[in-house]
Amino acid sequence: MTLLKLKNVIKSYSNGVNVLKDINFSLEKKQCLGLVGESGCGKSTLARCVLQLDNIDGGEIQFNGVSLQDLNERELKPHRKNLQAVLQNPSSSLNPKLKIRESLIDPYLQFGNQACLKHFHYTNEEAFVTQLMEAVELPDALADRYPHELSGGQKQRVTIARAISLEPSLIVLDEPTSSLDVLSQASILKLLTGLREELDLSYLFISHDLSAVNTMSQQIMVMRDGSIVDHFSQENIFSEQRNDYTKELISLFE
Numbered sequence: 001m002t003l004l005k006l007k008n009v010i011k012s013y014s015n016g017v018n019v020l021k022d023i024n025f026s027l028e029k030k031q032c033l034g035l036v037g038e039s040g041c042g043k044s045t046l047a048r049c050v051l052q053l054d055n056i057d058g059g060e061i062q063f064n065g066v067s068l069q070d071l072n073e074r075e076l077k078p079h080r081k082n083l084q085a086v087l088q089n090p091s092s093s094l095n096p097k098l099k100i101r102e103s104l105i106d107p108y109l110q111f112g113n114q115a116c117l118k119h120f121h122y123t124n125e126e127a128f129v130t131q132l133m134e135a136v137e138l139p140d141a142l143a144d145r146y147p148h149e150l151s152g153g154q155k156q157r158v159t160i161a162r163a164i165s166l167e168p169s170l171i172v173l174d175e176p177t178s179s180l181d182v183l184s185q186a187s188i189l190k191l192l193t194g195l196r197e198e199l200d201l202s203y204l205f206i207s208h209d210l211s212a213v214n215t216m217s218q219q220i221m222v223m224r225d226g227s228i229v230d231h232f233s234q235e236n237i238f239s240e241q242r243n244d245y246t247k248e249l250i251s252l253f254e
């Protein structure tokens with residue numbers, strides 16, 4: 001079943017840059033759709049538009065069968081709990097003044113009454129935080145620390161725990177590992193794959209790194225200058241039919 005569908009999406013910035021040019025794709029439930037492209041091609045803009053943090057200038061963004069682009073903030077609220085993000089820099093995603101446990105409980109306090117949780121169970125704040133820390137394989141004791149007392153990889157695990165806490169249908173992963181060292185990158189990608197299967201999540205996984213996208217995604221799209229120039233199933237990545245730009249990206253990781 002289709003979870004997210006973009007139809008003829010266009011977006012320009014006020015400086016006249018046409019960042020998104022007629023974007024069309026669908027993301028099926030419980031799948032990971034990878035989006036790869038070089039710096040400046042429009043990936044983060046697309047992420048912000050899908051997350052309803054930025055408006056589009058034309059086209060349609062359907063999420064769970066509902067067109068989101070014309071909804072006001074009050075109408076969007078029930079969809080926001082199902083639409084979460086893990087971004088590049090975990091330090092800027094976490095409030096430095098809040099202990100980890102306070103950051104982890106915050107989404108539940110905002111949206112909990114609308115959440116229909118199947119995997120996590122809310123009995124009290126402490127037990128809920130313990131379940132989340134366990135899910136992202138972090139020691140419970142770290143929940144009483146502040147973000148600056150954690151490593152980059154640990155902080156990213158916390159932002160993942162926050163993102164999964166309401167069991168959303170979609171998580172937009174925008175370069176989730178690019179601020180981490182190679183070992184932490186691999187373990188975060190493994191963790192994300194496990195969580196997707198365990199919690200029936202869907203991911204839009206955005207990266208400049210085709211190798212990372214290839215390990216995570218069932219479907220892969222290649223973006224260049226604001227357009228999707230190639231779109232294929234992961235098993236067809238090495239097919240002769242790939243376009244020249246995709247082949248160029250492949251040659252970088254072979």
Ligand SMILES: Nc1ncnc2c1ncn2[C@@H]1O[C@H](COP(=O)(O)OP(=O)(O)OP(=O)(O)O)[C@@H](O)[C@H]1O
Pocket residue numbers: 013014015017019037038039040041042043044045046208
């Ligand atoms: N708020 C803005 N106002 C004007 N132009 C912008 C704005 N945000 C991004 N741009 C421009 O839009 C284009 C796409 O930017 P975007 O951040 O979406 O690219 P990206 O593929 O995510 O790049 P990176 O991988 O470096 O983050 C760039 O030319 C950028 O300079």
